[in-house]
Amino acid sequence: MQEFKTFEITPEEIVPLAEKKRKAGVMLVMIHGYVQTDGQPRISWDYECEKGVESYYVVGQKTLPSIVEIYDTAAEWPEREINELMGIEFEGLDVSKRLFLPEDMLETQGKGQILVTPLSELVEKRHELEEKK
Amino acid sequence: MSYVVPIGPYHPALEEPVHAKLYTEGELIKDAEVFVGYNHRGIEKLSTERNAIQTIVLVERVCGICSHSHAMNYALAVEGLNKTEVPKRGQYIRVITCELERLHSHFLWLGIACHLIGHDSMFMRIWDVREVIMDMLEALSGNRVNYAMCIPGGARRDISDEMRRDFLQKLTAALPALDRIVEIATTDKTIAMRTKGVGVMTTEEALRMGAVGPHARASGVKIDVRKDAPYSSYEDFDFDIPVVDSCDVYARVVVRALECYESAKILIQALENLPEGPINLGNKIPKLAEGEFVHRLEAPRGQLTYKVAGNGSQLNQRVSIHVPTFRNAPTIPVMLRGNTVADGGLIVASIDPCFSCLDD
Numbered sequence: 236m237q238e239f240k241t242f243e244i245t246p247e248e249i250v251p252l253a254e255k256k257r258k259a260g261v262m263l264v265m266i267h268g269y270v271q272t273d274g275q276p277r278i279s280w281d282y283e284c285e286k287g288v289e290s291y292y293v294v295g296q297k298t299l300p301s302i303v304e305i306y307d308t309a310a311e312w313p314e315r316e317i318n319e320l321m322g323i324e325f326e327g328l329d330v331s332k333r334l335f336l337p338e339d340m341l342e343t344q345g346k347g348q349i350l351v352t353p354l355s356e357l358v359e360k361r362h363e364l365e366e367k368k
Numbered sequence: 369m370s371y372v373v374p375i376g377p378y379h380p381a382l383e384e385p386v387h388a389k390l391y392t393e394g395e396l397i398k399d400a401e402v403f404v405g406y407n408h409r410g411i412e413k414l415s416t417e418r419n420a421i422q423t424i425v426l427v428e429r430v431c432g433i434c435s436h437s438h439a440m441n442y443a444l445a446v447e448g449l450n451k452t453e454v455p456k457r458g459q460y461i462r463v464i465t466c467e468l469e470r471l472h473s474h475f476l477w478l479g480i481a482c483h484l485i486g487h488d489s490m491f492m493r494i495w496d497v498r499e500v501i502m503d504m505l506e507a508l509s510g511n512r513v514n515y516a517m518c519i520p521g522g523a524r525r526d527i528s529d530e531m532r533r534d535f536l537q538k539l540t541a542a543l544p545a546l547d548r549i550v551e552i553a554t555t556d557k558t559i560a561m562r563t564k565g566v567g568v569m570t571t572e573e574a575l576r577m578g579a580v581g582p583h584a585r586a587s588g589v590k591i592d593v594r595k596d597a598p599y600s601s602y603e604d605f606d607f608d609i610p611v612v613d614s615c616d617v618y619a620r621v622v623v624r625a626l627e628c629y630e631s632a633k634i635l636i637q638a639l640e641n642l643p644e645g646p647i648n649l650g651n652k653i654p655k656l657a658e659g660e661f662v663h664r665l666e667a668p669r670g671q672l673t674y675k676v677a678g679n680g681s682q683l684n685q686r687v688s689i690h691v692p693t694f695r696n697a698p699t700i701p702v703m704l705r706g707n708t709v710a711d712g713g714l715i716v717a718s719i720d721p722c723f724s725c726l727d728d
């Protein structure tokens with residue numbers, strides 16, 4: 236079985252940690268985000284380690300530093316995805332174009348609300364939009 | 369003369385919806401942009417209102433080619449979260465399904481690549497062998513896609529001794545045909561002329577952009593989750609990771625052709641040494657422990673990542689899916705630059721993209 240370890244960090248530690256990992260040739264497995272049961276957003280930077288993944292996470296932050304300068308597109312697409320789905324801002328990240336969601340969904344349902352809004356409400360909003368059309 | 373050539377999202381030559389803008393100078397591509405999201409189905413969101421058994425059915429539909437990889441990786445993440453150990457026979461059956469899936473995926477890609485190159489006799493020869501693998505998958509699971517071979521805690525169906533012997537016989541019989549495919553793929557002049565020096569992504573670019581799977585291995589990056597962080601008893605098998613460093617489309621053809629050998633090696637070992645015992649831990653719907661788990665799996669196209677967060681109930685708090693194309697698609701503009709528009713389709717296809725997977 237693969238190993239999975241978690242470490243809580245501060246937003247100030249995100250960039251130095253990414254620089255350290257990149258210098259050591261460590262792969263950024265993914266940047267993940269979800270909303271905890273208490274409603275707080277939890278964003279994690281998951282790096283490969285021997286036999287598994289080391290996950291460094293921050294909780295409750297709406298704005299975070301970007302590591303695109305360090306990990307290029309390996310960080311850019313995950314950051315754009317989290318911005319779209321959860322509304323988390325990454326400083327300096329270009330979000331002028333959408334990645335996954337339709338443009339009309341962003342306008343009518345609020346950018347970054349997909350993971351926060353219950354599925355039933357999303358369906359209702361979609362029906363409202365179609366009726367208006 | 370400069371032109372912007374739009375391709376897709378819906379185009380007769382595209383199997384899946386993706387939109388690309390090629391910025392050209394005469395016949396040469398100067399730059400390119402890739403736009404995805406045309407097949408976003410909200411699978412991650414839907415999974416938050418489903419239990420683990422329902423989610424297995426759902427995530428298996430993320431992709432028609434690597435459906436077992438999705439189901440297995442979700443199951444592995446749930447097992448990691450709940451700290452449960454799958455019986456050895458169940459692990460081997462999962463590996464057998466995984467490697468059959470890799471073989472049919474690689475054969476599918478090699479066939480399509482040859483078709484794009486204009487080598488249709490090779491396309492038919494490859495798909496002829498692929499049919500043997502598809503028959504094995506059908507015999508094993510009853511389906512040619514979406515095999516439903518995985519449940520949390522093990523495998524859903526057993527392999528009988530008769531089926532095991534039949535599979536070994538079919539694989540052994542298919543090996544000479546595989547030899548011929550590899551020989552043609554690595555020596556044929558038509559394939560070499562269309563692929564050598566085309567769509568180059570250097571080793572440094574692959575590392576910087578986080579490319580994964582055969583795409584990265586064709587750029588000299590020796591990564592493979594089956595070796596780097598073994599799961600499901602992969603440490604029991606003797607196999608190599610083919611790496612080629614010419615970094616072009618030719619390298620991607622060669623890497624995938626050679627990987628077919630390695631998959632066949634793993635399959636023969638797994639079938640010959642299939643352990644006795646139970647195949648799973650039972651059919652109960654598991655509660656997902658509070659916390660989270662990230663599991664990586666080497667799908668046919670590269671590293672597949674699943675993050676599962678639980679809250680103590682049977683429903684997922686979050687399922688986050690990141691497929692190999694999510695990592696490899698951003699490298700497309702780098703490969704396209706400096707090549708001709710005519711080679712554009714082949715270069716995009718060389719990452720073995722699955723945009724439906726990516727959009728999930």
